[in-house]
Each structure stands twice: as C-alpha cells, then as structure tokens.
Amino acid sequence: MNSYLSREELDAMGFKSLGQNVCLSRKASVYAPERIQIGANVRIDDFVFLSGDIALGSHVHIAPFCSLVGGSAGAGIVMEDFSGLSGNVMIYAVSDDYSGDFMTNPTVHDCFTNVKTGEVALRRYVIVGAGSVILPGVEIGEGAAVAAMSLVTRQLPPWKICAGIPARPLKDRSRNLLELEKQYRMDTLPSERGCAV
Numbered sequence: 001m002n003s004y005l006s007r008e009e010l011d012a013m014g015f016k017s018l019g020q021n022v023c024l025s026r027k028a029s030v031y032a033p034e035r036i037q038i039g040a041n042v043r044i045d046d047f048v049f050l051s052g053d054i055a056l057g058s059h060v061h062i063a064p065f066c067s068l069v070g071g072s073a074g075a076g077i078v079m080e081d082f083s084g085l086s087g088n089v090m091i092y093a094v095s096d097d098y099s100g101d102f103m104t105n106p107t108v109h110d111c112f113t114n115v116k117t118g119e120v121a122l123r124r125y126v127i128v129g130a131g132s133v134i135l136p137g138v139e140i141g142e143g144a145a146v147a148a149m150s151l152v153t154r155q156l157p158p159w160k161i162c163a164g165i166p167a168r169p170l171k172d173r174s175r176n177l178l179e180l181e182k183q184y185r186m187d188t189l190p191s192e193r194g195c196a197v
Contacts, residue, residue, distance in 0.1 A: 019058060039081070052093065057081035069094060075117035075136070082181065083122045086130040086148065093120045093136050125177050145173050
C-alpha cells in the first residue's frame with residue numbers, strides 16, 4: 001500500500017479545493033476537510049494535524065509532527081506558495097486566555113472562556129525551523145526564515161532571518177530564491193514526477 005492517499009481517496013475526503021500532485025500521508029489527521037484548501041505540488045507528511053480554516057498554496061511542504069490549528073473565517077491559517085514547515089512546528093490561529101481571568105479548554109462553555117483568534121499568514125518562501133511555535137494574529141513576511149525552536153508572537157518582516165523567544169529579526173536573507181524560481185518554472189515541474197518529489 002502506498003504511504004500517500006490516492007487521488008481518488010483525496011477527492012472522496014471533500015476538500016474545499018484540491019490541486020494536482022497532492023501527497024497527503026495516510027498517517028496525517030485531517031478534521032473538517034471541507035474547510036481546507038490545498039494547492040498543487042503539496043506534500044503533507046506523517047502525523048501532521050490539520051483542523052479549521054486552512055489555505056495552502058502550491059509547492060508547500062509540511063514535515064512530520066506539525067499541527068495547524070485554524071479557527072473559523074477570518075482566523076484561519078494561510079501558507080503561500082513555496083512556504084514550508086520543518087518537523088514539530090505548531091501554528092495556532094486560536095488560543096485560550098492564559099491570564100487566569102477565564103477558564104480554558106474546549107470542554108468548557110464559551111461564556112466562561114476568552115479564546116483569542118487571529119489569522120496566521122506565512123507569505124511566499126517562508127520557512128519555519130523545527131520545534132517553532134506561531135501564535136494567533138501573526139504575519140511572517142515574504143522570504144522570511146524562522147530559526148528552529150523560535151516563538152513567533154508578532155509580525156516578522158520580509159526577507160529576514162529571525163530567531164528567539166520571542167522571535168526577532170537578526171539579519172537579511174538572500175533573495176536568490178526569486179531567480180531560482182524563474183529557472184525552476186522553466187524546467188520540468190514536479191507534477192510530472194508524482195509523489196516521489
């Protein structure tokens with residue numbers, strides 16, 4: 001048996017939209033696929049958790065053990081083209097209030113909680129290092145790189161290498177990716193190679 005779902009199996013799941021050459025591990029957990037959009041040439045590895053409003057662009061990779069917890073409309077997660085997550089990255093578009101002024105967890109009625117929500121957006125070419133956590137309402141600018149084990153609590157500017165708790169810009173990131181994409185698009189696309197990419 002193939003470790004990725006077949007196209008027929010993916011179609012039967014009822015995603016909001018689904019591009020070509022999507023490789024979704026049989027060991028991934030997907031909740032409410034009708035709220036999830038997936039572009040072309042996307043690979044989602046083992047033990048990934050997807051829930052809520054999520055929009056993945058094309059050429060997106062999500063490594064093993066990542067969790068994407070999107071909220072509802074206006075508080076989802078967006079990963080634009082050529083973005084990627086290393087292993088064990090957690091992205092939350094919703095989070096409990098930890099102040100102690102409210103109760104927490106989904107087993108408690110909403111009137112006793114103060115759930116914080118906010119769209120999380122990873123723009124084109126963003127890469128997030130292993131073990132990082134991204135909290136609600138954050139935008140990571142185009143081309144930014146987030147180092148492993150970082151905590152992203154606020155906006156990060158484009159084309160910067162960022163790290164820390166909380167993450168902050170440290171230095172510029174090369175824009176050579178833009179030229180490489182032009183060359184890549186002129187060559188054979190991965191969609192012609194299937195899930196072996």
